[in-house]
Amino acid sequence: MEERKITLTTGKSSWFTRVRIADDPQEQAAGFQSICSGSYKDTQILFVYDQAFRARFHMRNVRAKLDIGFFDAEGNLFEVQEMHPYPKGSQRGPLTAPSKPFRFALEAQAGYFAENQLQAGKTRLQWPD
Numbered sequence: 001m002e003e004r005k006i007t008l009t010t011g012k013s014s015w016f017t018r019v020r021i022a023d024d025p026q027e028q029a030a031g032f033q034s035i036c037s038g039s040y041k042d043t044q045i046l047f048v049y050d051q052a053f054r055a056r057f058h059m060r061n062v063r064a065k066l067d068i069g070f071f072d073a074e075g076n077l078f079e080v081q082e083m084h085p086y087p088k089g090s091q092r093g094p095l096t097a098p099s100k101p102f103r104f105a106l107e108a109q110a111g112y113f114a115e116n117q118l119q120a121g122k123t124r125l126q127w128p129d
Contacts, residue, residue, distance in 0.1 A: 021045075044108040046104060057105070065110035068108075075125040079120055
């Protein structure tokens with residue numbers, strides 16, 4: 001996955017962060033499965049789609065809790081959820097889906113959104129189209 005710098009804005013403050021970009025079906029299917037477990041803490045993956053749509057995310061072969069934030073087509077954060085690893089030895093577990101269509105999804109270590117004060121309805125992702 002390519003690495004890029006993105007801008008997140010909350011209120012009057014903006015900051016940059018480096019993310020891995022999952023913008024093709026193979027990268028989107030792999031997500032954190034392709035990241036070694038020691039890197040969860042330092043890695044964020046931004047899933048980028050051509051248009052807003054509905055999809056579900058799984059945690060197969062991911063061994064740490066993650067946060068996922070969903071952004072609409074304008075880059076507005078509208079929902080944050082915590083995702084849990086599948087039970088040990090299981091190939092099935094819960095799927096995570098937002099309440100409405102999204103264009104971007106940002107996965108990061110559990111607690112990332114709270115620690116960085118990224119809140120639904122108050123945070124915007126600036127993405128160059």
